[in-house]
Amino acid sequence: MARRGIPEINAGSMADIAFLLLIFFLVTTTMDKDQAYVRSIPKKVEIKNPDPVDIENRNICLIKANALNQLMVRDEIMSNPDEISDRVIDFYTTNEKKNDAGNDFPMYSHITKKEIEAGLIAAEKDAEDTEKVPGVMPEIVDYKWNIVNEWQAKMDAIELYGKNSLPEIHGQAHVRIEIQKATEYKLFAKIQSEIEEAIFELRDGAAMDVFGESYGTITRRYGMDKSVEDKKKIDLLKILYPDRFIEVAPKR
Amino acid sequence: MSKFRKEEKKAAPGVNTSSLPDIVFMLLFFFMVATTSKESDPSVKVSQPEGVRTTDMTPYKQRSEIDFMYVGKPLNPARAAKYAEMGMEYLLFMDNVAQSTPDELYNVTAIRRWKLDKFDAKPERMSEPIESVITCIKADEGAPSGIIFDIRKELQEINALTVAYAVRDNGNI
Numbered sequence: 001m002a003r004r005g006i007p008e009i010n011a012g013s014m015a016d017i018a019f020l021l022l023i024f025f026l027v028t029t030t031m032d033k034d035q036a037y038v039r040s041i042p043k044k045v046e047i048k049n050p051d052p053v054d055i056e057n058r059n060i061c062l063i064k065a066n067a068l069n070q071l072m073v074r075d076e077i078m079s080n081p082d083e084i085s086d087r088v089i090d091f092y093t094t095n096e097k098k099n100d101a102g103n104d105f106p107m108y109s110h111i112t113k114k115e116i117e118a119g120l121i122a123a124e125k126d127a128e129d130t131e132k133v134p135g136v137m138p139e140i141v142d143y144k145w146n147i148v149n150e151w152q153a154k155m156d157a158i159e160l161y162g163k164n165s166l167p168e169i170h171g172q173a174h175v176r177i178e179i180q181k182a183t184e185y186k187l188f189a190k191i192q193s194e195i196e197e198a199i200f201e202l203r204d205g206a207a208m209d210v211f212g213e214s215y216g217t218i219t220r221r222y223g224m225d226k227s228v229e230d231k232k233k234i235d236l237l238k239i240l241y242p243d244r245f246i247e248v249a250p251k252r
Numbered sequence: 253m254s255k256f257r258k259e260e261k262k263a264a265p266g267v268n269t270s271s272l273p274d275i276v277f278m279l280l281f282f283f284m285v286a287t288t289s290k291e292s293d294p295s296v297k298v299s300q301p302e303g304v305r306t307t308d309m310t311p312y313k314q315r316s317e318i319d320f321m322y323v324g325k326p327l328n329p330a331r332a333a334k335y336a337e338m339g340m341e342y343l344l345f346m347d348n349v350a351q352s353t354p355d356e357l358y359n360v361t362a363i364r365r366w367k368l369d370k371f372d373a374k375p376e377r378m379s380e381p382i383e384s385v386i387t388c389i390k391a392d393e394g395a396p397s398g399i400i401f402d403i404r405k406e407l408q409e410i411n412a413l414t415v416a417y418a419v420r421d422n423g424n425i
Contacts, residue, residue, distance in 0.1 A: 011270070011273065012269075014272075014273035015269065015272040015273045015276055017273075018273050018276035018277050018280055019276055021280050022276055022279055022280040022283065025280060025283045025284055025287070026283060028289060028290060029283065029284075029287035029288060029289050029290060030287060030288065030289075030290045031286065031287050031288075033308060033309070033421075034308075034309035034318075034388065034418060035303070035306035035307070035308060035309065035418065035419055035420065035421040036306060036307060036309050036388055036416035036417055036418040036419065037303070037306060037307060037416060037417045037419065038307050038386065038414065038415075038416045039414075039415055039416070039417065040413050040414050040415070041404050041407060041408050041412075041413045041414070041415055042408070042413075043408075043411070043413060044408050044409065044411070179397050180397075180398075181396055181397070181398025181401075182396045182397075182398065183396065183397045183398075184393065184394055184395070184396065184397070185301060185323070185391040185392065185393055185394070185395040185396070185397050185399075185400065186301040186393035186394065187397075188397040188400065188417075189300075189301040189302075189303050189391075189393070189417060189419045190301065190303070192303065192417060192419075193302075193303030193304050193305065193306075193419065196303070196304070196305040196306070197304050197305050200305045247401075247404075249401045249404070249405065250397070250398055250401055
């Protein structure tokens with residue numbers, strides 16, 4: 001008796017099945033990426049500080065926008081929001097090389113390695129002493145150790161920086177965004193964008209100077225392989241040009 | 253009797269479709285690789301403003317690591333009219349809220365509950381503290397920024413301290 005060959009499977013409807021799958025994926029997925037500016041919200045404080053710290057006017061880069069979407073940067077009315085980034089760069093760089101008490105920009109301090117070493121030792125001693133005090137609040141101990149960590153970060157930074165002194169902008173210098181409730185989100189996002197652009201440009205310049213590669217390259221590479229060297233590089237750039245933003249909640 | 257017979261009418265040969273599945277599968281794989289799943293379809297209309305030097309939220313995803321909220325005008329014209337009458341042109345929409353009570357979707361006071369629910373629902377491997385779980389706000393370019401700060405205030409109350417303002421990157425690098 002002759003053996004019949006195995007009947008072939010009809011693959012004619014394979015395409016239909018594939019099409020179904022394809023259409024399913026087309027419908028349920030999206031190609032657009034999510035791009036955003038990440039900001040942190042300050043922690044809520046229960047106790048009102050009765051005696052808030054005075055901040056010198058020169059240390060504030062105030063960007064204001066009103067309900068009619070008009071802009072003001074450092075008490076100067078601006079019509080073109082694209083210029084905000086230039087103002088922010090000016091704010092950071094004017095006194096960077098040489099302090100000038102006459103102008104209205106934040107001061108820089110040039111801190112040497114010896115000074116950092118001394119600071120680190122003093123901070124460590126202070127933290128250890130505080131820990132020994134009976135009945136001390138753990139928050140205070142944490143706070144002291146944070147100071148030690150900050151000094152340690154500076155130490156790492158100057159070693160990587162490779163120069164005699166580390167320029168450091170005044171600790172209070174910050175960019176402040178004040179808007180009104182009715183300000184369009186478009187303008188608010190534009191302000192954020194301009195600030196981000198300014199910071200990027202500053203860090204990029206420093207990165208090119210010190211490491212010979214762009215800030216974008218370093219951050220992208222760090223995002224991929226999370227290497228320790230890149231982390232240190234980014235930390236140094238963050239100490240040189242800290243991104244301190246304050247977004248003031250609008251009252252009206 | 254002619255030597256040449258008239259050619260018999262033959263049907264045109266069918267196109268060989270045996271490689272069609274291969275082509276379609278190739279397309280399928282391309283789309284599977286190049287796209288990501290939508291987190292949700294908001295019921296408000298959002299056209300994002302432009303910006304540069306943004307942080308890419310993509311590396312953070314699986315998108316379920318980030319909680320999205322939307323601020324815009326309702327897509328449903330009847331609902332838009334109803335809320336506009338009450339003086340609320342732009343509304344807040346939070347993803348993955350039960351659809352049974354549509355008005356809950358647009359409620360600012362529901363933010364805390366929404367955020368905490370989402371935080372509890374996250375799988376173990378995303379065990380970041382709530383302070384660093386990103387809440388991404390996608391707002392329409394015409395929305396009043398006051399809403400952003402209302403949201404921030406609510407998030408501050410529950411200690412969810414990382415927020416992101418979504419924009420469309422206009423890509424000049």
